[in-house]
Amino acid sequence: MGDNTVFELRNVNYHYLNEPPTLKDINLKIYSGEKIVILGANGSGKSTLQRILDGLIFPTGGEVLAFGKKLTEENLNDQKFSSEFRKKVGFIFQNSDAQLFSPNVWDEIAFGPLQLDLPKSEVEERVESIIKMLGLEPLRERPPYKLSGGEKKKVAIASVLSINPEVLILDEPTNGLDPRTQMWLVEVLIKLHQAGKTIITATHNLDIVKDIADRVIVLSEDHVIAAEGKPEDILRDREMLLKVNLIGEHYHEHRHGDDSGHGHSHFHHHKH
Amino acid sequence: MDNSNSVPEWLLERNESGTVRNFFSGKKKKIGFVEKTINDVANVLKESIFSEQVANKPGMLQNIDPRVKLITIVYLLVIAAFLRHMPTLVGLYMFTLIMAYFSKVPMKFFVKRVWFFIPFFTGLVVLPSIFNIIKPGDPLINLLYLGRRVDFLFIHLPETISITKQGLLGAGLIILRVGVSVSLAVLLTVTSRWSELLKSLRVFFVPKIFIMVLEMTYRYIFLLLTVMTDMYTARKSRTIGEFDAKENRRFISTGIGNVFGKAYFMSEEIHDAMISRGYLGEAKSLNRFRVLAQDVVWVILILVIGIIFIGGDKVIG
Secondary structure (H helix, E strand, O other): OOOOEEEEEEEEEEOOOOOOOOEEEEEEEEEOOOEEEEEEOOOOOHHHHHHHHOOOOOOOEEEEEEOOEEOOHHHHOOHHHHHHHHHHEEEEOOOHHHHOOOOOHHHHHHHHHHHOOOOHHHHHHHHHHHHHHOOOHHHOOOOHHHOOHHHHHHHHHHHHHOOOOOEEEEEOOOOOOOHHHHHHHHHHHHHHHHOOOEEEEEEOOHHHHHHHOOEEEEEOOOOOEEEEEOHHHHHHOHHHHHHOOOOOOOOOOOOOOOOOOOOOOOOOOOOO | OOHHHOOOHHHHOOOOOOOHHHOOOOOOOOOOHHHHHHHHHHHHHHHHHHHHHHHOOOOOHHHOOHHHHHHHHHHHHHHHHHOOOHHHHHHHHHHHHHHHHHOOOOHHHHHHHHHOOHHHHHHHHHHHHHEOOOOOOOEEEEEEEOOOOEEEOOEEEOOEEEEEHHHHHHHHHHHHHHHHHHHHHHHHHHOOOHHHHHHHHHHHOOOHHHHHHHHHHHHHHHHHHHHHHHHHHHHHHOOOOOOOHHHHHHHHHHHHHHHHHHHHHHHHHHHHHHHHOOOOOOOOOOOOOOOOHHHHHHHHHHHHHHHHHHHHHHHHO
């Protein structure tokens, strides 16, 4: 087990200055090649947890190990460690406008590989192939303010994939996307997982959970892990989902046909 | 049904005042300073989108390497500064028109953009120099006969106040020179994408980090302008009647605060996004520009044209 552990969190706590904690006593192991979904209502601490995993903020208590090494501010100040870690872990932010800071799509995708000192020819090759893979050709010279929400998300994903990370962390990736783009995203994630990537998605979109998770971690509104398990078991546990405020009383799941039928569930809720 | 979340009674009532009969009052709303500012913001967005459109057309200047374009335009600006005769300046202006034509810059826009403002600004500055009060010269039109010279402290007025030939010619030269220079600058900016223009500043040894800051500034100005217009339209859609100036000022000040807060919060997030992709505080960028044969031809052409203009200017006198 020890070898393929990507992240290990031991008693992680986080609070900002004197405010109440946003994470309490988180113990968690994430293994290489896993598809993990972090479920939780708004404000449950999903984003905080992901930021800790990406080494952007550091726990106020407990410790985090990434690839067997301690993930601390001090270690990340070391150029070699930091560049190794950044090569291995990619983070797709919820707010695409914060993530897309370059003057055009091409430069955006090239940013990561350039920072990691890849040779010019390889940077160009990577950018071109990612553009091709995600079908971004018509957008290549566009400035970010001329992209739609869905296009922005695609470019954000491209800009992280060009680093070729082993671990992909996504914060609410389906937010604000139309159903077709959501489907596209789910398919990309499945493809990447098949290519051996570890995928950690934070979401409150229950419809996509089964497709993009082997294991689900549920954060409660008091910022602790409320449940952990297979997506089918978690989604069936109405009582728990109600308790963490992920569903309302009138929620029920619809699936078309048999579970083993299509690769995807269809998106239907009825609210009464 | 969940009783705790039930819809309050008043929300279920239908608003009857909006029936067709009294939908219009006949009174027009005044446009306040807030709305004017917002319209200006919208215009900024519109113009930049327009110039981006021109930059994306397959024209002559658009096909030149941005660095080469920047250098050659600066070279032509220097030439314009050295020309001392009307005919050569007019010739150079004709040349900018030809360049604009082949670069698919809309002619009407190109001429208007330059000549709409210059007469006001430069014209106003050079206006005094056309009279013989400032500099003596051959009178062209006599305006006022004073009868005798006036010398009072630093004021020296000649017998007759008139517009001089030399003054008019000098003023014309300056206006024309400014016109040519502005035309060249407009040509450069509308035929280049902003990002390319900024990147090509590297040829003048502008540091990378400086260029990166400019690029990001430009990118996020757009975002914040959109935030501003959104805030305003959101308020407008909820507005019944009009606001007085005081209320408008309050809206502006809280708005400024909001946008500032948003910008600050976002700057942290952007920094995180950069760090996450391996940024270590040193700007690294890739130069995708390539000098092609056509760029070499262009440089030679412009060099020769510059020399011809300077030579022609010498020949005239």
